[in-house]
Amino acid sequence: MEFGAWEVTAVTFNDVQVLAAGPLGFRCRIGDQVIYVGRAVPLAGTTLVYRDGDRGRLVLPEWFAEANGLLPDREREQKLAG
Numbered sequence: 507m508e509f510g511a512w513e514v515t516a517v518t519f520n521d522v523q524v525l526a527a528g529p530l531g532f533r534c535r536i537g538d539q540v541i542y543v544g545r546a547v548p549l550a551g552t553t554l555v556y557r558d559g560d561r562g563r564l565v566l567p568e569w570f571a572e573a574n575g576l577l578p579d580r581e582r583e584q585k586l587a588g
Contacts, residue, residue, distance in 0.1 A: 515568040516549050517577070522564040527556050534564065541574045 519536045526533045531544040534554075545556070547570055553562035571577050 514549065516551070516565050517568050517571040518551065519564045519566070519571075519576070521561060522554060524554055524556060524558060524560040527558055527560075532556050536564065536576055539574075539576065541576070543570075 523535045524532050525535055525540065529545075531542055531547070532554075533540060533542050543564070543566070547566060548554070549565040549567060551563065551565040554560045554564055555562075566576070568577075
C-alpha cells in the first residue's frame, strides 16, 4: 500500500475486539494482547467501526504491529536478518 511518497506494508489481524473507544483512538484485544490504536493508524480494509464491543478485521502498518509486539518473533528475526 502506498501512502503519499511512502510505501507501507500492511498486516491484517482478524477477530479483533474493541474494548474501549474514545475520540482519539481505541483499546483493543488482538489475540492475547491488548493495545491502544490511534484513529489515524488503521489502514484501508479495516472493518471495525471503533465502538465498544465491535469485532472485525484490523489492518495496521507493519511498523506499528512490530513496535507493539504483534508480529511473531521469527518474523521479526527474519526482517532484522534482512
